[in-house]
Amino acid sequence: MGLLRLATGIRGPSGFGSGSTSEQVTEGVDASRLTALVTGLPTPLISAQFPFLPFPISSKIRCIYERGFRFFNPGGSSGIGAETARVLALRGAHVIIAARNMQAANEVKQRIVDEIPSAKIDIIQLELGSLKSVRACAEKFLSMNLPLNLLINNAGIMFCPYTLTEDGIEMQFATNHLGHFLLTDLLLEKMKSTAKSTGIEGRIVNVSSLAHVNTYPEGIRFDKINDKDTYNDKLAYGQSKLANVLHANELARRLQAEDANITVNSLHPGLITTNLMRHSLLLMRVFRFFTYMLWKNVPQGAATTCYVALHPNLRGVTGKYFDDCNEEDTSNHAKDEELARKLWDISEKMVKTNK
Secondary structure, X not given: OHHHHHHHOOOOOOOOOOOOOHXXXXXXXXXXXXXXXXXXXXXXXXXXXXXXXXXXXXXXXXXXXXXXXXXXXXXXXXXXXHHHHHHHHHOOOEEEEEEOOHHHHHHXXXXXXXXXXXXXXXXXXXXXXXXXXXXXXXXXXXXXXXXXXXXXXXXXXXXXXXXXXXXXXXXXXXXXXXXXXXXXXXXXXXXXXXXXXXXXXXXXXXXXXXXXXXXXXXXXXXXXXXOOOOOOHHHHHHHHHHHHHHHHHHXXXXXXXOOOOEXXXXXXXXXXXXXXXXXXXXXXXXXXXXXHHHOOOHHHHOHHHHHHHHOHHHOOXXXXXXXXXEEOOOOHHHHOHXXXXXXXXXXXXXXXXXX
């Protein structure tokens, strides 16, 4: 039903669907008492093909950064991260954007402030592929002495050629999962204390992907994460997105066990339509079903993130996976509690080893 809703725009049990926008799903929400940190990576680096399409698209379309502030659009700084920050600010939240490219992030900030003069936006530098940078980002945020109600682990890279980070870790696993794992861990006590002192439920949102179903046969290749010879950029991406879901599920279980007033969920955001696709109406009609992952504009692409972060109907809902603002099923690997615990333990060792 999830794919059918995505392709057709049919609304689900939540009352929203693939055609819903970030403003629609947060209408009437007062976030003025909330502080949110949103991660984003606003600099596209590599050109790539769309291997899941039944026809070629120009390799000049830069698509390495899936959910940063530039989103299939090398000429601008707009995307799910920017839209999420804008809508949170629109609803009154104090938003901290943790971004790799400070210039692009400040451009996003200025556009938001121009539209919403009352917006409260701060920028912190964050390179998720560097554990040193993640620690510096967390230290900088904590030094600001702000509460933290919402942590939106939004940033992601995709389909990278084999590359190791400065910490010696495969780039997609390091950026999409391990950087967010460490950032969440470093900010978790702040979230707990905020939830306890304010009585307001904290929410952690891991922006994963439908691609979590397309991973290596064992799900997470713990003994071959950095193996160059057997590396596959698509499967490595799926592995990192599976890790996002498993991380959310295991953290949700742990927080429930200690009765913390914090929920943790993961989601597939949906990808936006490229300018090339907009200009080819016949292509759009013929291949609409097969290209369902592309058929969203930016406000629609950010809707599920904003819904999971702010909607009152999700109060107390934790350890779930959402698509088009509705709870959806995941792969068998994503349901594997033993795999989630093993990922947690190994992730802890990796961040401590590279301290």
